């Protein structure tokens with residue numbers, strides 16, 4: 535009987551010890567209340583109990599975890615939201631990392647608001663490809679490249695460039711508009727020639743005389759077919775078709791030389807876009823119905 539009581543007591547002691555161990559509490563050895571040199575401990579001023587700094591099991595605390603304290607004891611600051619601004623707002627070491635493209639970067643070719651070509655530009659507030667920036671003005675392509683309403687040399691950005699320097703006036707016959715004279719008239723021996731005077735676009739005049747560039751390639755056939763070049767804008771061009779026997783196309787008199795109310799022979803004058811209008815202007819020093827032909831403006 536004494537043996538059974540002893541065994542029962544030992545079991546009771548073991549069981550209580552087991553319960554204490556399962557709870558994690560109450561099995562700590564008695565703690566010191568003061569620190570000795572070399573101890574890595576701190577005191578709880580409220581209880582007077584000291585705890586080892588490295589103790590993995592400080593006094594039980596069933597309360598909720600607290601915020602990580604900041605150095606000054608307040609709550610840690612919440613990182614700022616990342617914005618499209620070229621700055622690392624949230625402090626993660628990356629700039630504008632949540633957006634599609636780096637602010638201000640250049641993207642693909644696109645069509646601008648004025649239908650010219652440009653580049654997409656990454657723009658705020660969402661760092662997206664939202665704007666098509668025109669190419670710079672090309673001063674010699676007849677297009678308003680930069681969409682400012684001015685084309686080529688009319689655009690102030692082209693000022694002073696050699697391509698926009700005013701060109702010197704064309705010398706007579708150097709280049710310009712090809713004008714073709716086709717005349718058919720009375721057959722007469724000899725050659726037919728074209729006499730004329732004209733005023734160039736720069737205001738200088740070519741005095742009356744035979745137009746050397748307009749030669750009669752087949753004398754005696756009663757026809758003159760020649761083409762030569764005049765500066766565009768020449769105004770006026772006044773002329774006469776002179777026949778080998780001294781008669782001339784603009785003589786409307788009823789003398790033996792004239793056409794008696796009509797020109798002597800027929801004439802057509804053609805420019806690059808078709809027939810050019812020819813008017814008759816008075817040339818009658820002796821009060822005779824003599825006329826010259828006139829083209830108002832060379833196109």
Ligand SMILES: [Ca+2]
Pocket residue numbers: 616617618619620621622623629630631
């Ligand atoms: Ca940012």
Ligand SMILES: [Ca+2]
Pocket residue numbers: 616621622623624625626627628629630631
């Ligand atoms: Ca960032």
Ligand SMILES: [Ca+2]
Pocket residue numbers: 671672673674675676677678679685686
């Ligand atoms: Ca242009």
Ligand SMILES: [Ca+2]
Pocket residue numbers: 671677678679680681682683684685686689
């Ligand atoms: Ca422009």
